[in-house]
Structures are given as C-alpha cells and as structure tokens.
Amino acid sequence: MARSWTRLHEFLGSPPGPVTYDMVAEAVQRKLGESDDLDWKQKLPPSSPVKGEWNEFAKDVAAMANTRGGLLVYGVSDTIDMVGLDLSTVDDKQLGQWLRVHLQPTVSGVSYLKLAATDGSGKDVLVVDVPASETAPHFLYGWQDKDKGKTTFNAPFRHRDDTAYMAEHQVAAAYRDRFGRQDAAEAALERHVQHTTDLVLSESADRPTAWLIVAARLSRPIPRMVPQPTHAQAKWVIEQGTKRARVLLDRAVRMPRLLGPQLFPDLLSKDPRKGLRRWVDTNLFVPAWTSSRRGVLLEMHHDGTVVTAVDLSLDALPANRPQVELPVISWCLVSAVFETVALAHEHRQALQPESAMDLQAIVRTHARGSRFTPVVLGFGRPEVAERARQPTVLQPAFGELARFADDQTLIATASELAEGLLHQFGLDMPE
Structure with missing residues (x-):
C-alpha cells in the first residue's frame, strides 16, 4: 500500500x-x-x-x-x-x-x-x-x-x-534502533492502556465494575507533520468501522441481540469531539448519561492509534437473579473486541499508512481481590457460566494486525484477541 x-x-x-x-x-x-x-x-x-x-x-x-x-x-x-x-x-x-x-x-x-x-x-x-x-x-x-x-x-x-x-558502528546502531523501536512501541501501547484505565475507573468508583480496554497502535505512527483528520473524516471512520464490524461478527460468531447487533452504534453519538491530538466519542463524563447507559469510550488518535473501553458489568444479570461481585459479560467482550479491530483497521485505511498494528486487550477493575465472573447466555438468558474459572487477575492479550488485512485476517485477529481473554475463564468463543 x-x-x-x-x-x-x-x-x-x-x-x-x-x-x-x-x-x-x-x-x-x-x-x-x-x-x-x-x-x-x-x-x-x-x-x-x-x-x-x-x-x-x-x-x-x-x-x-x-x-x-x-x-x-x-x-x-x-x-x-x-x-x-x-x-x-x-x-x-x-x-x-x-x-x-x-x-x-x-x-x-x-x-x-x-x-x-x-x-x-x-x-x-x-x-x-x-x-x-x-x-x-x-x-x-x-x-x-x-x-x-x-x-x-x-x-x-x-x-x-x-x-x-x-560502517560497522552504523550497523550496530541500526540494530539498536530496531530493538529500541520495538521496546518503545510496547511501552507506548501500555501507556495508552494505563491512561484509559485510569479514566474509566474514575467513572465507576461507586460500584465494582469490570472494564475492557483495547488499544491498537501503528508500529510506525503517522508523523506529526501530516495534517490531522477532520471531523467529517472521523465520523466516516466510525460509520465504516461499525459496518465492517457487523459483517465480521455475522461471519465469525452468532452474536446475541440482547444489546443490539453491536455496542458502539447503540451507545455512542457517532459525533466525535476534539481531544488532545485525537477525536473522542464517549458517553462518559456526561452526568446525564453515565447513570443510565453502559459506559463506552472511543478515541481515534491523529497518529493512527485507536483506544476503546467498555463497561462489561452493567446489567449483567436480571434483577431477580443472584448478583455476583464482579460480572463480565462474555458477548459484550467479544463484540467490543471485534468492533475495535474493525475501527482500527478503518482508521488506518483512512490515514493510508504502510504500517502494521500492535494490539492489546485487558480487563481491569478498581475492586482489588474481587473475582471476575463470566456471564454467558443459557437458554436465551444471562447466567453465570457453569464451572468457569473466576480469577482475581487477568493477563493482557496481545495481537498484531498485518499491513494488508482482508476480512478473514480481521476475523482471525479479533478472534485471537478475544480468545486470549476468554480462555483465562476456561471459555471458548460464543456459538
């Protein structure tokens, strides 16, 4: 490309x-x-x-x-x-x-x-x-x-x-630069994840909540001299990303429709606002919304980075069923990962870089010591996954999106990222 x-x-x-x-x-x-x-x-x-x-x-x-x-x-x-x-x-x-x-x-x-x-x-x-x-x-x-x-x-x-x-010393310096770029890319990805974690956890301090944070960063980010994406371009990326995510989900898994076909179109305004060298679409930090809607944050950075966060615990189980201390809705997790991969791909396509993307997904909470408890669909209704593991800590899942990715590659990348988290509960992808 x-x-x-x-x-x-x-x-x-x-x-x-x-x-x-x-x-x-x-x-x-x-x-x-x-x-x-x-x-x-x-x-x-x-x-x-x-x-x-x-x-x-x-x-x-x-x-x-x-x-x-x-x-x-x-x-x-x-x-x-x-x-x-x-x-x-x-x-x-x-x-x-x-x-x-x-x-x-x-x-x-x-x-x-x-x-x-x-x-x-x-x-x-x-x-x-x-x-x-x-x-x-x-x-x-x-x-x-x-x-x-x-x-x-x-x-x-x-x-x-x-x-x-x-010369020999230049070759040695080139190798140091290669390995240094790799270390710097990993550190930058982790900074995005940590910054977003701090933001969303501050929004749910009044109740135990499991947040999924997904970050996708170009291996070689867009230079600062390149003109920033316009508002119209950012809106277009969100629209194209949601369309592509719908296609990927329909081909990959039979997703439940309890929350609509996808999370982001239902919960975001699709009218991003300016941020610090980024476009931001969220229903967080708005008092009229945060008490009644599942929290979602989407950031599209001017350097090609995409970061999302989704509340995986809100309304996990019906009111007449036993509550658990830290529920994690499995189908929300899968949908959010697929949507983030699709959005990251469309954002990259719009900026037209030649770089691959590094991906990281993690579930985090401020309720230390609480057990993450997976919620799945049983006979068409939410219930705690039987005999699933309930860890107190989840390890991050990593992935890479190749420079030239078709739908099959996007599905494989999103599936690998989602499974990296689900497998820690002993679960497979939803069927």
Missing part, C-alpha cells in the same frame, strides 16, 4: 493521498532536488541482470528502507527533466523477486505506481514507494566488477542525495 504523505506532498503542499502524475510533473517543473527520501532515475533497472550480480534496484530500495523510506521515480533525468519511459516494459513481479533474492531481510510493503502522462506528452513515469522499515538494517549481497568479482555484503543507506554503505 503506497503512503499518503511523501516528499512530494510536503514540497507541493498537497493533502494526504496517493501520488499522482500531476504531482510528479509539478515537482519536476519546479526542479525539486533529490534528498534522502527522493531519488530521480532516468532509466528502468536492466531487465535481465546476471545471477549473483550486484542489483542496483535492490540497493536503492534497501537504502531508502534503511533510512526513513522514500520514492524512487523512474522517467526523470539527473538534470530533473521529464524524459518518460515505456510502462509496458515494467515488470513489478520481477522487481519484487529481485528484492526477495538480493536483500536480507527482504523489504516488504514496496508499492509500484505506474503513472501515465496526463498532459499529452506521453512521458509516463514509474514511482516506487519504499516504506521506512521496521526490520532494518537490510543487507544487499552480490558481486561487482570493481570488487574484482568478490561477493560483498553491505547495508546501503541514503545520505542527503547520495547512497553510501554503513
């Missing part, structure tokens, strides 16, 4: 969106110089490199991925003049094969944009969009004549408008 914010967008002042031929043509006309994330290329890579030979295309892709991502634009001369190329000769499958053969590890998520001329010049271009890589450094191996036929193994990177090769 091509990125929606590149050097061309920044230079031209364009809003986030796909790279177009007109954008390339204007950048060329205005003589935008090369940089660490933009490389003009006059000719396509040779179509039949000798096996084992140094592959210039793989080198250029690895250099971009090892730096911060960028664009390789073919059909533009070194003097930044539009010369064009024959798009019929572009074989993106072969280009992808070169990356798999010549790079270790390979660079994933590379997009090939074949842009036909829109100005009648016939000077078409190929834009290769390389994302910044989570698995850098990437090494290129092969042989070159200048190396006297010896096989070499180097990690290229972009330095301003040139390509160089990492």
